[in-house]
Structures are given as C-alpha cells and as structure tokens.
Amino acid sequence: MYLRKILVRQLLRLYPAAWRTEYGEEMGSMLLAQPLTASVAGDVFLNAIRQNLRRPDPWKAAGLFLVCWRSFWIVLPSVFQFSPAAWALFVQVDRSVFVLVAFSSGCWTVINEGDVWRGGLTGWVNPDWRPCAAGRCGTADHPGPGQNDSGLDIHRDRPLPPRQKPGLFWVRFCSCFSPQNAGTLVRSPSRPLGENTFPEIRRPSKRLMAFREIG
C-alpha cells in the first residue's frame, strides 16, 4: 500500500503544478481505489504529457524554449559558416535571450503561482545572471567569475564561492545549454576542434594542460 502511494504520488507529479492543485487529490484517491496496472499507469503517463503540452508550467515552457533555441544554434553552424563578428553578435543576443526568458519565467512563476522557490530557481538557471546579480559581470575580453583556472575571482582576487547545484532535473538540464557551458556543445566551424568557440571561454581542459606541460 505504501509503495502504491509512492507510485501514485510520482505519477501525479508528472502533471503540471496548476493541474495537480485542481484535480490531483481526487485523481489520487481514484488511483488508490483501483488496482494500479501497467495500462492504468500508461494511461496516466500519456495524459500527463498531453496536459503538459496543453497547459505547461512556465518554467517548463521556458526550459523547452531555451533547449530549442540552443539546439537551433548547434545545428545552424554545421550548415552555414559564420564570421567572428557574427558570432560575437550571436553571443550578445544569446545572453540577452537567456537572461530575458529565465527572468520573465521566474517572475511569472512567482507572481501567478506564488511559487517563490521554483520561480527563484528558474531565474537562477542562467549562469550569466548570477555574476550580474552579484555585480560582477564578465565581459568578452575579461572572463567572468568561475571561468579562470586559478579558482580566484579575477576582479577581486578572492576565492570563488562554490558553484550552486540546483536540485531539479530540468534546471540542471537547461543549465547545460546555457551560454556559459555552450563551448562544450557548440564549436565554430572556422576553428579547429579542441579550441573554444566563444572568445570569453578560455578554460583549457586538465588533460590539455598536462599535454602542454609535457610538450
């Protein structure tokens, strides 16, 4: 019975938060009142997907949009060759879009759903937002905090704070696609593999550093 309750709770968590608030309790009691077979679980799962598409949580919609946005810019360089100036422009636009989407999605979640925790976390997705919020923005020529290998904030020469690790899967997933981590995913066709695409990312891997030392 206890296991079934956990399963039902996990199945209900697939639905959007607003929907769960409205119908979660009665659907949960219905699921507990009948045997939880594979077909019932499948039915609930498929309809949860449908509900997520119909009325998605703003933070999920924002995450999906950012994933699509990033994927588009991963695919595009394989088709077209971009000049460095175009890439610089893209970096600026990319950052603006990430900040705008993350911030507005966070605000929407806080205002309309009163979910400060999730709203704050959505705004926290964007790594560029964090140094900006702390008044320590990095620039194209000058890497932001966390980018240098020394572990020091190059603007203030003090140890960097430990990187926050959000608990939600979606937040972590979206964070992989953020501009700060984009160098690991997007490589400019004009540069050979092994070099970073964006001018502000100058973090050679430990293996490359060891190779250079040996060389």
Add this chain to the structure above:
Amino acid sequence: MKLDIALFAGVELGPGTLYSAITRLVDNGWIEPRGENGRQRPYRITMEGLERLQTQLERMQRLARFGLRRLRTICT
C-alpha cells in the same frame, strides 16, 4: 463516474483519460465543479454545456438515422 460511463457508453475510461476529458469540459465551460464532497468532487452541467450537448446529440441522431436509412437501402 467511471462505472456510469461504462454502463451507458460501454467504454471503460482510464483515470488519465477521464480527467483529461473533465479538464477539457471545465476549460470550455460546459461543466463546473459543485463544491467538495469529501475527496470526490461532483460536477454540474452548465447552460452552455446543455446547449452543446443537445446540438451534439441531435447531430448524432441525424447521423444515425441517415446511416440506418443507407444501410436499409443497401440490404434491400
């Protein structure tokens, strides 16, 4: 509710499908919740829902009549 649907329509709906349908009906304003009754929540059909239901049933009746007439013509 599930039993009622199974009795009159001969279709057994899963809980996910049932609540998706309820959500859609509520969103369209064709039914409305009538207040809590323990864990269950009864729903009431609205005037707009009644009109819509009548239109749909009339259309289904017309379709069934037309289909039966065609079937009789083919059989004879």
